[in-house]
Amino acid sequence: MDLKRYFNARRANTGEGFAARPGDTGWIDSLRGLQTHRGMPFLFGTETGPDVLELRPGASPAVIALPRATASYVLFVQVVADRPSTSPEGFGEIGPATLPVEGNPLGDRVATYGLRYADGSETDVPVLRRFAIQQNHISWSASAFAALPLRGPIVHASTGEDFILGRGPGACFFQGEARTQSGRMDRQGENLWLYALPNPYPDKELSALSLHAEQEISLVFAVTTTTLTQHPLRLQGRRKLKVRLPPGAHLNKLGELDVDDRGEQIGMDLGTVISARAVLEYSRADWLGAKVDVQPVRSANEVIVEYSAHPDARLYLRSDDGRLHMFELRSLEGGGNEGGASLNVAAVEPATRPVKIRIVEKGSGVRVAARLHVHGAHGEYLPPKGHHRKVNTGRFEDFSGEFANGLNQYAYVDGSCEADLPLGPVFVEISRGFEVRPLRTIVEITATTDNLTFELDRVLRWREEGWVSSDTHVHFLSPQTALLEGKAEDVNVVNLLAAQWGELFTNVADFDGRTTIGAKDFGGDGEFLVRVGTENRMQVLGHISLLGYEGEMINPLSCGGSNEAAIGHVLEATMADWAERCRQQGGLVVMPHAPNPQAERAADIVLGLVDAIEMMSFNPRTAQISAFGLADWYRYLNIGCHLPLVAGSDKMDAAALLGGSRTYVRLGQRDFTYRNWMDAVRSGDTFITVGPLVEMIVEGRRPGGTVVLPRSGGTLTINWRIESVSVPPARVELICNGTVLEEIRCGGLSCKGQLSVPISDSCWIALRARGSVAGREADIAAHTSAVYVKVGEMPIFATADAVSVLAQIEGSIAYMDTLAPKSDEARHARLRAALELAHHRLHHRLHELGASHHHAPVHSVHVEREH
Template identity: 85%
Template structure:
């Protein structure tokens, strides 16, 4: 183009109108293979130069194009798209109350062109640690987070609107006709589920890079009551470190907020081999080093100067919550820390539930620890590190019961174990009236327990409800609606744990896991839950961690190394002793010794 500039050239996005106005949880457009939207800024006398596939150059006069509306007759055809030049104020309110609410907003024009609110990008940047402007890209759909009010330049004609606000509010998709006199648009969001009013609060245990205020905005817009923003080290890069003060809960009434949506800055402390650990809500000084053991989590050459057990003990001392993130990776030291009783919860993670929901491998890792008697609640986080990751896409629901909603009470409720994780369906379960995290005692002869469950979902249909006992499906029910409930009677002869697993998918994948409760524990007589094969597997993980420390880990001095190693060796001895105490027959390699020559 002469006398002007090309701003962008992007494929036309074709949306199916029926799908847009339907009930699908995720409507994606089809990218055109032969139509392109060219955005430009130019003088009226400018000319546009286009070269076709056959190599011919086509010159178009902008005055002629704008006068005719379209130009044809060659291998290239052009049509003028109405410019987004009408400023419109948009307001999003709660249905019934009329109260302004934060939400995630998407608007596009007739050719699929994204129409962002002012102050937001026309193309959302999905590069990691490149931009954090309160935006989200879900496949080909782009969104802006707004605090209930914004202004957008819209074209005259139909515009396509999508607005969402978490898992208890019905998402809105509609088509609005903008005219030359349109100045305001108001949209109502209908909260159709009332789990918050029943004592449940939602949370994301794992978010990176956002500023605390942007995290608060995204939490409000996604219906996430608690956002845990984690400072971290990435080689020579340190993120959110300046946001940590060891005392402030952003959004709390004590700090000027409404107390309904909270952000707390904690830390994710990391090592390349031994693993990552999330330290949430602790008071006082930041627990350092944030990373160690060399690249790529720590800086090149940094020695192994701490273990996750060391970090976890300090977090506990500073009244924090210890979470093992993104199960099952990395595995190494988590086994020892769980055996030492230093872990409060295990986290499942999904960057974006459209592409990956709850990891079956992560759940299998969690089942293994339950099967050898370690009572660990289930939590979930997004590990959000870019605009393609959805804050709260996989989230934790925690039952507060009669407690007031504060960050500290939230931590206590997580520890108690009455949690479930979900990408959509909300699930409640009791066993003989006992909620997850609790124990039921049966006589040595066993007995029958009654299991009650109910499920509600706004737009992600649960397809199958599975009753899990010690990691095995013992019964299942097909669910053909967004809401369902039921009851099981289960004969119990041996000590076990019981949970509910929900199949379902945003992307309609049959095997996807959409929700999972934490466990209720049933003790029969005085026999504990203990699966020898799982215990031996965990023991081998601890042995592997010790072998790494002795052979490959960069050491600073021998005294520190022996002190750090002692924690892992203590965990090994405890589990090994438990195996023998319960009379379990097993075969395994002895704990690694630096004095025995081996191949590594």
């Protein structure tokens, strides 16, 4: 409708009730000429004259002539004057309100709108405040009941996705993670309201509108009519289509079409495209087979379009050459190829059947936590309620108990959840660690399916033999989320580490130096534990994990400058200093993510300040146990530093798998407590794994123990076994002083054997298993800690390895002497002295053993410039 001759006021002069406020963007004033909002065309006033129809009480009705035509609804863009907030009667003075109440008053009759028909009949409709009309500025709770904001909802990419796509964030971090925003502006910002007045006689021709103000001033900006049979502002719930893209339309770096409000790649007029993600094509045979990790193939030209729309909406696609393709939704949902367009479409069964899912232990029927994945017939992920449709894998962006493994997404559940599922086949995967057989199956959902129960079979019983599993390195999760993920991954001990990242501090408030979440003393069942420790870090000298210590937090969490500490933060501690304090407070000292950083860690190991060395893998599908990390550990074993292995995930995002790389520790006769777990690690009977469970006994001695032979040596009997529920061990390697002594091929998921090995020199022996989550032949799947063999009085000492370690210590001293930002001279000298002591100790050992060697001279504190 062109209302130009009926406009009687200018927006800028409409009075205090319509005045702009600080925070307004001028959006209302930008509404000029022909514009489309929520898929509907409106003709707004121009700047050259009156540009709005003001309805003022006491004035004559505004009668707007209509071209004779039928209409099912008449749509108004309108607003009522802002009403000042008033104090409750008799309440007295009030201060600032946390929750404003602007726009809450309702029910006053703002106006009466009349529909006049060509046959002379007419009908009147009341227009009530906060029903058909609302004021401009409102509080967050004051939505209208029968009108929508003129702005439509907005779809955002997450902050991390925007950066991947090479553009700035389209919204603040919170809104980006929420992925959506309604068109309603609250607290700050302007609103106009879109009201669809239903015509009770849609078959009769209209001739005019009569708009009569009653109790309040209001403004009408634009009017349009429609013949849609269903309410034009009421949209359907989420639906999905599988769409083959027309030529020239391509997916972005995320494997999606860009549905962000700033883009023009895909959209709908009477609705919103929520997402348009590549179809994931799964092999049914692989899904039901024994493959460890079944990944789908991402389609390059088919997408699942998820949307909420009016039944008469149109879908628009823009190809890379700028051409716009338009398709009627009714035709698409019917599986048609509207107008012969190059768009092949398949309707995706809507996920509308609420189904309760229970996961129980086979035999006992006890509900157990697990990691759950469900997808539909077209590869579409079907998360349980309360979980994301798209798991956010950005670092420090989301910690909601989820995991993304390649293209597969998972939710952690406590054994019971509810999911909205489509009718037809759904594909289910459930896992629970390394001793429970993973389940992959296909179930048929019918109109009568209310419940699904899945049984998980614990086929390995290593926990009953005294073994407990652990992850030594987890960040960012809340303690309760860490406990849930630990239970679901069958990880008995989760070490959640507070840390500093420049100016960012994480998990600091979770540390109290006392509580072990899940322990019987703190209300748990004692089977799954979470303890908050710290990872103390420096950019150059290295990182150190301090687990389970009691009392005050060991500060600083980082020092020596960025990235670990803040810029300008001086070197006020070394790892040796932190390690000594941890031990004094009863904690366990772990060198994380071997082999890096290679610097001060060498000195601390030589000084005997370290209890274990950690191998780290974010996700075994990407990379398993590091060969470089193991080689680094071998180096220390080869110079007589007998340290056990531990493993952790260093989980910092949903793409990292808690316990994907884990430690198994044998408690023996000890009860399972966190304190006993630390003692067991120190004892050294550990192995690390991404799946297979391994055990090695050398002449009755377990890892961490020592076999003593006479000077003449002897023959050792070595018994070993490997068991797995999913990752098959391809071969087993017996490692002696870092080299392969024996190799045995394995078949199936389990194998065991006995070896006899002649030994003439002091050495260490460990078992290494090859096997892969992702089918890579060279991957290392498991490794035991070492059994030490002492032949006579002969030491284990490799000169080349000692020189390599010495060089790291020399480098650390050089850093302290040249670049490290000093706190004060006395403290700096004390910190440096620990490094020099380690250098002296190892250097003296080289000379004591008469080992010929060459190394850089240690820096002198008296030399001001050496570089």
